Amino acid sequence: MxxxxxxxxxxxxxxxxxxxxxxxxxxxxxxxILDMIEMIKGLIEKGHAYVVDGNVYFDVSTFPDYxxxxxxxxxxxxxxxxxxxxxxxxxxxxxxxxxAERGYLLKWNSPWGEGFPGWHIECCVMVMKxxxxxxxxxxxxxxxxxxxxxxxxxxxxxxxxxxxFVKYWLHTGFxxxxxxxxxxxxxxxxxxxxxxxxxxADVIRMFILSAHxxxxxxxxxxxxxxxxxxxxRIRETLDKLHELxxxxxxxxxxxxxxxxxxxxxxxxxxxxxxxPRALAEIRRLVRAANSYLTTQxxxxxxxxxxxxxxxxxxxxxxxLLQDYTPKKSGYPADVSKILDILLSVREELRKRRLYDIxxxxxxxxxKIGIIVEDTATGPRIRFLRE
RNA sequence: GCCCGGGUGGCCGAGCGGUUAGGCGGCGGGCUGCAGACCCGCUCUACAGGGGUUCAAAUCCCCUCCCGGGCUCCA
Numbered sequence: 187m188x189x190x191x192x193x194x195x196x197x198x199x200x201x202x203x204x205x206x207x208x209x210x211x212x213x214x215x216x217x218x219i220l221d222m223i224e225m226i227k228g229l230i231e232k233g234h235a236y237v238v239d240g241n242v243y244f245d246v247s248t249f250p251d252y253x254x255x256x257x258x259x260x261x262x263x264x265x266x267x268x269x270x271x272x273x274x275x276x277x278x279x280x281x282x283x284x285x286a287e288r289g290y291l292l293k294w295n296s297p298w299g300e301g302f303p304g305w306h307i308e309c310c311v312m313v314m315k316x317x318x319x320x321x322x323x324x325x326x327x328x329x330x331x332x333x334x335x336x337x338x339x340x341x342x343x344x345x346x347x348x349x350x351f352v353k354y355w356l357h358t359g360f361x362x363x364x365x366x367x368x369x370x371x372x373x374x375x376x377x378x379x380x381x382x383x384x385x386x387a388d389v390i391r392m393f394i395l396s397a398h399x400x401x402x403x404x405x406x407x408x409x410x411x412x413x414x415x416x417x418x419r420i421r422e423t424l425d426k427l428h429e430l431x432x433x434x435x436x437x438x439x440x441x442x443x444x445x446x447x448x449x450x451x452x453x454x455x456x457x458x459x460x461x462p463r464a465l466a467e468i469r470r471l472v473r474a475a476n477s478y479l480t481t482q483x484x485x486x487x488x489x490x491x492x493x494x495x496x497x498x499x500x501x502x503x504x505x506l507l508q509d510y511t512p513k514k515s516g517y518p519a520d521v522s523k524i525l526d527i528l529l530s531v532r533e534e535l536r537k538r539r540l541y542d543i544x545x546x547x548x549x550x551x552x553k554i555g556i557i558v559e560d561t562a563t564g565p566r567i568r569f570l571r572e
Numbered sequence: 573g574c575c576c577g578g579g580u581g582g583c584c585g586a587g588c589g590g591u592u593a594g595g596c597g598g599c600g601g602g603c604u605g606c607a608g609a610c611c612c613g614c615u616c617u618a619c620a621g622g623g624g625u626u627c628a629a630a631u632c633c634c635c636u637c638c639c640g641g642g643c644u645c646c647a
Contacts, residue, residue, distance in 0.1 A: 465593040
């Protein structure tokens with residue numbers, strides 16, 4: 187139990203750091219042993235399970251739907267790599283309760299003697315206890331399809347008699363690293379904590395969103411770099427839109443691009459969470475906003491706001507930019523004033539074509555995180571995000 | 573060995589019978605004293621290989637190669 191706490195705590199830390207919201211309920215299997223025993227009893231009563239010497243097995247022959255999720259056929263199901271327990275009626279049957287062999291530490295009392303659950307049933311029990319006998323969405327990695335999820339379906343549907351147990355299964359693809367699967371033996375794994383030392387949470391999120399959840403995704407420098415560039419571009423555009431709002435002329439309205447992007451975004455997300463397409467819509471909007479800014483010498487406030495709000499809202503729908511605020515200098519007012527003086531002096535230098543000095547000022551400011559961009563309407567300052 | 577997924581342009585990555593995905597990078601142009609940011613254009617015989625089916629295939633069928641997952645007591 188201590189071990190569980192340790193990893194659970196570490197897991198929560200990582201999830202929080204990644205900006206993943208915590209679920210409302212996070213039940214623990216070991217706290218539901220009695221519920222599992224009840225369910226196993228029910229399955230025996232209904233004739234879907236049988237007891238053999240302290241073990242309880244699910245009788246797959248009583249559940250013709252077995253294999254409907256993975257598409258596995260009965261003939262293939264009875265083939266096996268590991269020799270099955272010969273006392274099973276059928277090699278395809280799976281354990282609901284296992285007898286604890288001598289010296290086995292993790293065990294509980296049950297009507298069938300000391301033992302432990304088959305570890306497929308806890309999910310059904312907890313789902314039914316907290317969510318109901320049938321649920322809309324069940325997630326998990328694709329490696330769980332068989333046998334774990336297949337077994338869940340068999341247990342739950344045989345027990346309740348209601349189909350389907352789950353309407354939509356969301357199976358995520360694997361994460362590889364530099365083209366290879368992560369493994370301890372290859373030593374090429376990366377922890378979330380290490381990744382977060384290198385990239386901020388939003389960059390990692392952007393990286394993951396850039397591929398469909400079902401696809402395998404490869405963690406490598408170049409892909410993370412691309413994610414970072416894409417993220418920065420969105421943020422810079424938001425900064426610019428926000429900044430210009432203050433001096434914009436009144437009037438304007440939400441341009442059609444905003445409505446279109448929103449519609450296409452929703453369409454993409456409704457299509458099995460097609461986040462790459464959804465992101466493309468955000469980028470389209472970002473480009474439209476920038477395009478508007480370059481063609482208008484004096485943009486209109488409502489148009490700017492429409493772009494700003496929509497880009498931010500769509501990004502946040504994907505969990506990006508949750509704590510975004512338009513970038514301000516973060517310097518005290520006095521320092522800002524000094525900076526303004528410095529910039530106006532630099533402008534004067536530029537007018538007098540003393541470019542070596544003005545460029546020197548620009549370079550030195552850049553070294554301390556202040557980027558000066560000379561635009562048609564005068565210098566614009568950008569502050570590097572840490 | 574068997575069963576499922578996949579292999580898309582220099583790179584990432586959608587699409588899954590006919591319509592521009594998108595991004596990164598590169599090239600050219602605009603704006604600039606320069607740089608950057610941004611905008612516009614180009615990068616268009618891209619769809620692992622070989623056979624089919626079809627008026628039409630990256631998309632359907634068959635074979636081969638490669639990668640990932642699974643094949644029941646890890647969940």
